[in-house]
Structures are given as C-alpha cells and as structure tokens.
Amino acid sequence: MKFETVKTVILIVLIATSLLLTFGMWNYQPNYKSLNNSPANATSLNGSEEFIWTLIEPNQAIFHIGNHHYGFSNPHDCSSFFQEIKDWGLNDFTTEDTTVEADSPSDYDMELRFPTPLPMEVMDGIFKLNTSNVDLPTWSFEEVYYSLNEDSQTVSVEFLSIDGRAKATAVIEEKNFYELLQSYIDPVDLMELALFNEGASDIYIPKDKVSLSRQTKTVSPIEPNDLVDVLFQDPSIVRQSTSSNRGITYFTDSSQLRVTQGGALMEFVSPAGDIAEPLFAEDLLNKSIAHINSYSGWTDDYKLMDINVNYNYISYQMHYLSYPVFGQFSTLEQIWGQRLIEYQRPLFRIDNDNFLNENTVELSSGEDIIYYLTSDSNYELENIKDIQLGYQLNYKSSERLAVFDPSWFILYGSDWIAINPYEEEINLQGGD
Incomplete structure (x- = not known):
C-alpha cells in the first residue's frame, strides 16, 4: 500500500514537471542582448519640438514697386516678417476655378514664395483663417500674393494653383495690418533684386554683391543606438555587423539601419512596410512631425523642403544663420506607408x-x-x-x-x- 502511494506521488510530480516544461517552452523567447536598454519612449536626441506652422516658411518675400523688385537683405528678417503676417486674419475666404490668364507677379504689391508646392489642405495650419466651415480644395500652391487696397485700406490675398486653373482669395480687413504692410514696402529698408526670366519661371535674386x-563649427555626435531604440519595433532582437565597405549595420529580418560616412549619416530601411496608397499631405506632415517630435529629433534648425504625396516622401532642409544648407548631411528625409519605410538623417548636431x-x-x-x-x-x-x-x-x-x-x-x-x-x-x- 505504501509502495502504491509512493508511485502515485512520483507520477503526480512527473506530470506537474512536464506541464511546467511545456508551458515554459510555449512562452520562451530568445533573450538577445539589447543594444540600448532604455525604453523607446524614453529616448531623446535633445532637440526641439516643432509644428506645421514652425516648419513651413517661405524662402522669399518679394516687394514690387513699379518696375523694380525688392526683398529683405537677411533671410532672418524674412522669417520674422512671415511669423508676423501669417497671423493676420483672412476673411471672406473663397475658391474658384479660373480660365483667365493670371496677372503678372509684378501686378501685386508683395508675394511670398515657398520652397515646394503646398497642398491647400495644410493652408489653415499655416495661416489664420477666420472663415468657418470651409472645404479646402485639393490643389497646391507655391506663391501667395498680397495687394494693398487704398480706398478701403484692406489687403487682398490670393493663392494661385500651380497649374493656374484655380485660385483662392481672402481679405485682411484690419486697417493697422494694411498700414503695417504698407510700411514694409520701402526701398530704403530693402535690397533690390535682379530678375532672371529665362528659366522655368521668374526668379528674383539679390542684384548686388553679397x-x-x-x-x-564643432559638432556633437548622435549615438546610433538611440535611433535603434526609436526605429526598431523590438530593439532587443536587433543584431549588428561591421564591414569596411558598408560601415556599421543594425538589422533584423525585416529592417536595417546603416551608419555610413564615418558615423555621420544614417540610412534606415524597412521594406516590410510597403506603401499601400498615397497619404493626404496633412496626414503625411502630421505623421512625420509627430515621429521626429517623439524623440526630440529636431537637433538643428530645419524647415520643410519638399513634400510629394505620390510617393509619401517628405524632406526637411537644415538652415544656418537662416540660410538654406546644401549637401548630403543637410537634410532629414522620410518615406511613409502605414509606418515609416525609409529615413535618412545626419548623426551629428551643430554646436x-x-x-x-x-x-x-x-x-x-x-x-x-x-x-x-x-x-x-x-x-x-x-x-x-x-x-x-x-x-x-x-x-x-x-x-x-x-x-x-x-x-x-x-x-x-x-x-x-x-x-x-x-x-x-x-x-x-x-x-x-
């Protein structure tokens, strides 16, 4: 009887052990060493937080006085000017198709030129629109024109589509804004521009020497591991390889991050996140900005450079002393689907x-x-x-x-x- 009891106890122990081992196998996950043990949402590159209205600025304000053309001598002054006038309330906003040939830019008192065509759907995120319940059109604009109305002391504003087939108009009704814009149109305080009219479109540049x-400047490096935590869904399974030709590569079965140019440039690719369909421009902007904000990734002064909804592509250009910066280390570039597909950026910040x-x-x-x-x-x-x-x-x-x-x-x-x-x-x- 005692022997049967012992057998029963042993059998119970074996069954329990088997169940525990089976449960452990079902729940086992490989424990790769994490390249960075900080949680992704705690990662920060110690940059700034940006918004649509801080990242989108014109690269030029042009004042037309008779047959002469003028602009600010310093792009910082242009930026300050835009930060002021974008908050002037736009009233009586309307849109219409047009078959009439557009006026010459010199027929307006002032125009703003943006570095890339902007879909009208983002317009109310940049300018102050006082008209409610407006369905913004789907076309894009690249210039905004301002005209002083002396009789009514108001300012007419016109957004012209890039194909010239549609336009949107509004009125700035406050008299003090009329007077302020009028005060800017003074050749004494501006720099004369020369017109180059033999290219794809009219281009205005400083007439005299500059x-x-x-x-x-010295720079501070950005650690690639910080981007690994941000860009990979599970940083704990990321592997690393190094070669003299390709630099350092961090990778999983579906994504890879390459560090090239002596550690100065990062290229992230996640082909599994194929582009399903074009995003709306506002959605693309919001996705991109929120992503970079999530780890304080605006480590230098960047402005929107290009947005292409056909490819869900967006890029931001570095600025230095308010001037645009060119070269392979000067841009943040992204391609989006439902999630980030490609991302390139410099791995340093300017001191x-x-x-x-x-x-x-x-x-x-x-x-x-x-x-x-x-x-x-x-x-x-x-x-x-x-x-x-x-x-x-x-x-x-x-x-x-x-x-x-x-x-x-x-x-x-x-x-x-x-x-x-x-x-x-x-x-x-x-x-x-």
Whole structure:
C-alpha cells in the first residue's frame, strides 16, 4: 500500500514537471542582448519640438514697386516678417476655378514664395483663417500674393494653383495690418533684386554683391543606438555587423539601419512596410512631425523642403544663420506607408556656441550670376528652376568639424548645384 502511494506521488510530480516544461517552452523567447536598454519612449536626441506652422516658411518675400523688385537683405528678417503676417486674419475666404490668364507677379504689391508646392489642405495650419466651415480644395500652391487696397485700406490675398486653373482669395480687413504692410514696402529698408526670366519661371535674386561669413563649427555626435531604440519595433532582437565597405549595420529580418560616412549619416530601411496608397499631405506632415517630435529629433534648425504625396516622401532642409544648407548631411528625409519605410538623417548636431574660425566671403552679384548662366552653353536655361544663396556643409569626420561655405546654388532639373563664375561647379544633392 505504501509502495502504491509512493508511485502515485512520483507520477503526480512527473506530470506537474512536464506541464511546467511545456508551458515554459510555449512562452520562451530568445533573450538577445539589447543594444540600448532604455525604453523607446524614453529616448531623446535633445532637440526641439516643432509644428506645421514652425516648419513651413517661405524662402522669399518679394516687394514690387513699379518696375523694380525688392526683398529683405537677411533671410532672418524674412522669417520674422512671415511669423508676423501669417497671423493676420483672412476673411471672406473663397475658391474658384479660373480660365483667365493670371496677372503678372509684378501686378501685386508683395508675394511670398515657398520652397515646394503646398497642398491647400495644410493652408489653415499655416495661416489664420477666420472663415468657418470651409472645404479646402485639393490643389497646391507655391506663391501667395498680397495687394494693398487704398480706398478701403484692406489687403487682398490670393493663392494661385500651380497649374493656374484655380485660385483662392481672402481679405485682411484690419486697417493697422494694411498700414503695417504698407510700411514694409520701402526701398530704403530693402535690397533690390535682379530678375532672371529665362528659366522655368521668374526668379528674383539679390542684384548686388553679397558678403556672408564662412564658419567652422564643432559638432556633437548622435549615438546610433538611440535611433535603434526609436526605429526598431523590438530593439532587443536587433543584431549588428561591421564591414569596411558598408560601415556599421543594425538589422533584423525585416529592417536595417546603416551608419555610413564615418558615423555621420544614417540610412534606415524597412521594406516590410510597403506603401499601400498615397497619404493626404496633412496626414503625411502630421505623421512625420509627430515621429521626429517623439524623440526630440529636431537637433538643428530645419524647415520643410519638399513634400510629394505620390510617393509619401517628405524632406526637411537644415538652415544656418537662416540660410538654406546644401549637401548630403543637410537634410532629414522620410518615406511613409502605414509606418515609416525609409529615413535618412545626419548623426551629428551643430554646436552653436563653439566655432573655431570665421572669415567674410564676398560672393558674385546677382547680375554677374545671371550673365554667367545665360552666357554659358553648358546650361539649358529652361531647366533652371531656382537660384538661392546658401551654405555648403562640408563635414570633417576625423575632427568632428562642420565647415559652412557660402555660395550661390541653382536648382538644375532635380539637382542643387553650387556655382561660382570663377570656379568649377559642384553637384551637391540629387532630387527624389
């Protein structure tokens, strides 16, 4: 009897042990060592928080006075001006199709030009729209035109579609805003612009020579592991490989993050998140901004550069001293589906308080640039889409230095090219 009792107890123990082992096998997960043990939602790159209305700005405000054209001598003044006028209430907002040929830009008193066509659906996230229950159209605009109405002392505002087939109009009714805009239209306080009208569209650039500072700044690295925690759904299963040709690669079965250019550039790809269908522009903006805000990823001064809903592509351009910066280390670029598919960004931030040297560079006048472009047979003028002053960012990885070289740049086809009438041009940055 005692023997039977012992057998029963042993059998019960074996069954219990078997159940425990089976349960453990069902719930077992490989315990890869995490590359960074901090939870993803705690990761921060210590950048700023941005919004649609802080990331979208015109790259130019042009004042037309008779047959002459003027602009701000410093892009920071243009930015401050826009931050002021975007909050002027727009009343009586209406949209309409138009078959009438658009007025010449010089028929308006002032125009704002944005760096990329903007869908009207984001317009009320940038400007103050006083008209309620408005169905915003689906077309895009790139310029906004302002006209002073002397009799009523109001300001007419017009958004023209990029194909010229539709427009939206509104009125700024406050007299003090009329007077303030009128006060800006004064040649004494502005810089005269030269017109280049042989490209894809009319382009206005500073007429006279411009002097900008060439600066060398120190930079602080951004740790790739911080981005691993942000970009991979489960950082604990991420593996790492290193090669002399490809740099460092962090990867899972479905995603990879490559660190190249001596640790200065990051390229993330997650092919499993294929693009299902184009996103609305506002959804694309909100997804992208919220994502970068979630880890304080705006580590330098960035502005919207391009948005293409056909490919769910969006990019932001670095600015330095309020001027646009060009080169492979100057942009944040993303492609979205239901989640992030591709992401490229620099892995350093500029140390604004530390610079090693500075000297002033005098650049060619706008008139000289126009002469150079029109007399050089290497350029097909209809392919010139924009001309800007800005900085070329040259990064020295071994010394962790960023050199900002002032230059003229042209958008030739889909490529930004640094030009100098006396030097060989350099192809800096391709389009998407």
